[in-house]
Amino acid sequence: MQEQARRLRIGIYAGEGASHSWTWFVDLLERFNYLRIRFVQEQDLHRHLPDLDVLILSGGDTFEVARALEPSGPQALRVFLERGGLYIGSCAGAYLPLNSSKEHLSSFNFVRAKINNLTRDLPAVRALPLKFSTRYGCTYVIHPVREEVVVRMAEDFPVWGGREVTVPLYGGPPLQPSEDIEPFAFYSGFTGRTLFLTDPEIAERVYLGKIAACEKSIGAGRMVLLGPHFEHPGFPEGNAIVEEWIRWHVARTPLRRLPETGRREENAEGCLLDPLLLESLKKEVSNMRIRAAALARETVYWQIGAKVYEPEKILHFVEVVWSRLARLKAQRGKTSEPGSGEPLKELAASCHARLRELSEKVSRAQETQELAEALFSDLRRLTAAFLESYFRTIARGEAPGRREEASAQRTMHRKALTRR
Amino acid sequence: MDRGNVYMGRILLVDLNKGTCEEEELSQDLIEEHVGGAAINLALYERYQDRDPVVMGTGLLTGTFAPSACAGVLTGKSPVTGRVCHVPLLGQTAVELKYSGFDFIVILGESEKPVRLWLHDELAEVVGAGDVWGKDVWETVEKLRFEHGDDYVQIVCIGPAGEKGSLLAQVSESYWGSRDIFGLGASLGKKKLKAIAMRGLGSLEVAEGFFDECVQLKNEIASGRIRGVQGLVPILESLGADPEGLKAVQARVHRNVASFNCIYPYNSFVMIEEDPKLLKESQKKEPGLLLTDPAGVASLLFLKEGLPAVLRKINRLGLDPAACGRILAKQGVTDAGEAEKSLAAFLVEGFSLDGQGVENVYGAAPWPLSVGLEARLVQAASLFSHSLPPQPALASFEDFSAPDDAAGRARWWLERQAACLILGICPLSALLSPELSLEKMAGLAAKACQWDSLTEDVIRGKARQLVQKTAALAEPKGKLPSAWQDPEFEASVKGLLQGG
Numbered sequence: 077m078q079e080q081a082r083r084l085r086i087g088i089y090a091g092e093g094a095s096h097s098w099t100w101f102v103d104l105l106e107r108f109n110y111l112r113i114r115f116v117q118e119q120d121l122h123r124h125l126p127d128l129d130v131l132i133l134s135g136g137d138t139f140e141v142a143r144a145l146e147p148s149g150p151q152a153l154r155v156f157l158e159r160g161g162l163y164i165g166s167c168a169g170a171y172l173p174l175n176s177s178k179e180h181l182s183s184f185n186f187v188r189a190k191i192n193n194l195t196r197d198l199p200a201v202r203a204l205p206l207k208f209s210t211r212y213g214c215t216y217v218i219h220p221v222r223e224e225v226v227v228r229m230a231e232d233f234p235v236w237g238g239r240e241v242t243v244p245l246y247g248g249p250p251l252q253p254s255e256d257i258e259p260f261a262f263y264s265g266f267t268g269r270t271l272f273l274t275d276p277e278i279a280e281r282v283y284l285g286k287i288a289a290c291e292k293s294i295g296a297g298r299m300v301l302l303g304p305h306f307e308h309p310g311f312p313e314g315n316a317i318v319e320e321w322i323r324w325h326v327a328r329t330p331l332r333r334l335p336e337t338g339r340r341e342e343n344a345e346g347c348l349l350d351p352l353l354l355e356s357l358k359k360e361v362s363n364m365r366i367r368a369a370a371l372a373r374e375t376v377y378w379q380i381g382a383k384v385y386e387p388e389k390i391l392h393f394v395e396v397v398w399s400r401l402a403r404l405k406a407q408r409g410k411t412s413e414p415g416s417g418e419p420l421k422e423l424a425a426s427c428h429a430r431l432r433e434l435s436e437k438v439s440r441a442q443e444t445q446e447l448a449e450a451l452f453s454d455l456r457r458l459t460a461a462f463l464e465s466y467f468r469t470i471a472r473g474e475a476p477g478r479r480e481e482a483s484a485q486r487t488m489h490r491k492a493l494t495r496r
Numbered sequence: 497m498d499r500g501n502v503y504m505g506r507i508l509l510v511d512l513n514k515g516t517c518e519e520e521e522l523s524q525d526l527i528e529e530h531v532g533g534a535a536i537n538l539a540l541y542e543r544y545q546d547r548d549p550v551v552m553g554t555g556l557l558t559g560t561f562a563p564s565a566c567a568g569v570l571t572g573k574s575p576v577t578g579r580v581c582h583v584p585l586l587g588q589t590a591v592e593l594k595y596s597g598f599d600f601i602v603i604l605g606e607s608e609k610p611v612r613l614w615l616h617d618e619l620a621e622v623v624g625a626g627d628v629w630g631k632d633v634w635e636t637v638e639k640l641r642f643e644h645g646d647d648y649v650q651i652v653c654i655g656p657a658g659e660k661g662s663l664l665a666q667v668s669e670s671y672w673g674s675r676d677i678f679g680l681g682a683s684l685g686k687k688k689l690k691a692i693a694m695r696g697l698g699s700l701e702v703a704e705g706f707f708d709e710c711v712q713l714k715n716e717i718a719s720g721r722i723r724g725v726q727g728l729v730p731i732l733e734s735l736g737a738d739p740e741g742l743k744a745v746q747a748r749v750h751r752n753v754a755s756f757n758c759i760y761p762y763n764s765f766v767m768i769e770e771d772p773k774l775l776k777e778s779q780k781k782e783p784g785l786l787l788t789d790p791a792g793v794a795s796l797l798f799l800k801e802g803l804p805a806v807l808r809k810i811n812r813l814g815l816d817p818a819a820c821g822r823i824l825a826k827q828g829v830t831d832a833g834e835a836e837k838s839l840a841a842f843l844v845e846g847f848s849l850d851g852q853g854v855e856n857v858y859g860a861a862p863w864p865l866s867v868g869l870e871a872r873l874v875q876a877a878s879l880f881s882h883s884l885p886p887q888p889a890l891a892s893f894e895d896f897s898a899p900d901d902a903a904g905r906a907r908w909w910l911e912r913q914a915a916c917l918i919l920g921i922c923p924l925s926a927l928l929s930p931e932l933s934l935e936k937m938a939g940l941a942a943k944a945c946q947w948d949s950l951t952e953d954v955i956r957g958k959a960r961q962l963v964q965k966t967a968a969l970a971e972p973k974g975k976l977p978s979a980w981q982d983p984e985f986e987a988s989v990k991g992l993l994q995g996g
Contacts, residue, residue: 358617358619359619359621362616362617362619363616363644363645365617365697366616366617366644366645366646366649366695366697367644367645367646369646369697370645370646370647370648371645398617402617402618431645432645435645436642436645
């Protein structure tokens with residue numbers, strides 16, 4: 077069954093509206109050796125879904141995701157679920173399928189459950205006002221806490237049943253009980269690292285005892301909704317729960333292999349082991365990394381849709397690419413098809429140029445909103461395009477992934493003696 | 497445990513004739529034989545001697561939590577003394593070099609056109625330096641930090657003095673000069689290498705228990721000789737510098753700054769354009785200057801309140817402050833404005849102390865503050881920069897249990913400098929704190945990479961070898977000061993260099 081799970085074809089949404097937390101799923105899946113991963117943009121979700129067994133949609137701007145996936149996304153998602161697909165939505169991905177009358181969101185309406193953090197009257201904010209609430213019609217979705225929360229797994233959840241784990245919450249929903257869902261985790265407490273954005277009593281009312289994670293069966297498939305980010309790399313127990321859920325789904329759902337679509341998968345991203353492509357990418361990404369690390373020291377942020385983006389998120393995307401590039405070793409004789417590495421190189425160069433322009437404007441205290449929006453969009457596309465090529469490379473066994481590498485090379489896992 | 501774990505494992509060979517970079521593994525054998533820093537620098541120098549190399553290297557402990565583990569070394573043949581010399585790099589440079597992925601850089605040959613080197617994330621690029629050639633040191637540093645988008649980029653560069661081949665040219669560590677009294681700035685100028693920029697986001701691995709030992713030694717040092725003291729002025733005061741000049745400098749001190757992981761903050765930031773009592777951040781572009789060079793500051797104290805402005809100009813031009821101070825004093829200059837104007841004349845190919853009739857030590861500026869025999873012996877050796885005091889400061893030879901005789905003390909100084917530059921420990925800090933003993937340094941080095949046989953005696957042996965081998969490579973050209981010219985003195989120097 078484990079082997080069967082490893083063969084799952086997994087799609088991760090990295091399109092409009094997604095923030096950066098989808099990369100946490102990438103880390104998790106790679107660590108657990110799920111390597112058949114595709115990265116889905118908003119315009120091609122409906123094209124990819126027939127070839128996927130799992131679709132993951134993590135954090136971001138729910139409204140923007142909903143808008144971007146219309147008109148074909150919702151129906152494609154329904155078909156996917158009916159035939160046995162697994163949808164895992166965390167944070168924004170958990171809000172998306174909930175019933176709503178709001179524009180764009182109403183195209184989804186897969187789950188009849190209410191959130192418990194909706195209010196007409198905004199309470200007083202104690203910290204991070206920009207992250208505390210989101211307008212929702214004439215009401216507000218509020219987020220009384222951030223960072224660590226404690227959840228208790230339902231008794232009948234495999235392996236972890238009855239246990240409490242800490243996981244991070246960054247705006248995900250607490251759900252009220254509903255016949256439409258089967259709850260598997262409940263918010264049960266806070267820790268010394270929980271950040272209260274408002275009166276703790278309000279936080280208790282909003283979260284404690286409410287549903288943190290649940291499932292709904294739709295056709296032969298199911299939706300798993302996670303309020304907290306179980307996939308966050310700093311919370312290994314949460315990660316293990318996600319992985320367990322995937323395996324549990326496989327155990328309960330016969331995997332139906334649809335015929336291959338017949339489309340040849342183009343290697344548009346180039347061969348990552350091609351020395352010239354690898355060197356070019358490393359230079360570009362390293363230069364971006366240095367600039368992004370410097371920008372992360374600036375006190376600046378951008379409001380993009382309903383989300384706030386800090387400069388650290390730029391560094392995050394760059395590090396996702398860099399950490400894997402740094403491990404790849406060029407191989408003589410490996411070359412990209414003529415022209416096939418160019419899109420990736422061009423995208424990296426374009427990101428770098430935009431980042432450079434952004435950092436220069438920030439240093440001169442000039443307006444950077446439009447530039448930041450364009451940059452974050454480019455970074456998502458670059459990261460997704462690179463990862464697409466990366467997973468094809470390691471899935472073919474041509475380069476060590478993280479699990480093989482862990483035992484193969486001592487020098488790759490250094491205890492950080494970090495500065496700054 | 498692999499010795500290489502406190503290194504990144506890379507030597508970079510930069511061929512300026514071809515404009516190419518090639519990597520070589522830093523082998524276990526090289527580390528076992530030479531340990532690190534100046535000793536490996538020298539081995540690499542010897543290997544590529546016919547290509548007139550300048551080697552920049554890091555010590556075994558550089559960049560770790562070991563107290564004062566900031567030091568790196570530049571090794572090359574001095575165009576001033578004719579000897580192979582080792583110049584300590586004491587800013588953030590060596591730490592950044594190691595974290596950028598390279599332990600040693602060997603710069604070979606000469607470029608046809610001005611170039612610069614950019615080191616980052618185990619990548620090295622030789623690029624044209626048309627954008628910075630002709631600029632002074634400060635302009636170069638600002639331009640390159642802007643180019644690479646990060647103020648934490650560390651830069652080793654030359655100014656107009658190096659570009660023009662003045663023998664007073666000094667390699668500069670970012671804005672603030674360096675300990676280069678041997679004209680390596682002119683060497684880089686001849687190679688048309690304007691700058692080496694580095695930025696590292698890497699990490700090092702050290703053994704369990706190392707951190708705790710570092711903290712323990714750090715606490716011993718902090719509560720020892722240097723307790724309650726800070727800044728460059730007390731150091732110079734303890735060495736007998738002009739009290740009036742020091743008073744004028746101290747009056748402008750805004751803050752004191754320590755180099756990477758150093759306990760004693762021996763760099764002093766003095767305000768020129770701002771009130772030294774200013775607490776909020778200055779809005780002026782260049783409010784002051786960081787004083788980092790004991791010999792340089794001591795040589796210019798006669799300028800009193802004018803010292804900071806003149807030293808700023810000297811730093812910008814990439815000149816050796818100690819040599820400049822000697823010449824200006826000989827010319828009878830006392831006014832800061834006059835001094836700044838005089839500096840332009842120093843930017844000529846081959847300009848030297850000798851050419852100005854100024855007494856010198858084989859062409860290099862003497863240490864300004866001591867006439868003791870051990871100080872003269874150390875300077876006459878001309879292997880390690882005597883821009884650092886040739887004796888302990890804030891403490892005495894007795895505090896360090898150094899020998900009683902002059903020759904013994906000179907040998908002690910040379911071995912201590914050598915040991916520090918092998919291990920990557922700041923040699924100036926090592927002259928301030930008896931608590932930072934050779935035994936403790938060796939102990940930390942052994943702990944960091946679980947190298948049990950790396951004892952104090954082994955390090956002392958490597959240090960002696962470094963002195964002897966460096967001296968054997970070339971004889972000095974030029975002369976000693978007339979008062980030092982004495983067969984007995986010269987025999988003492990010879991004995992010192994041969995391990996006697």
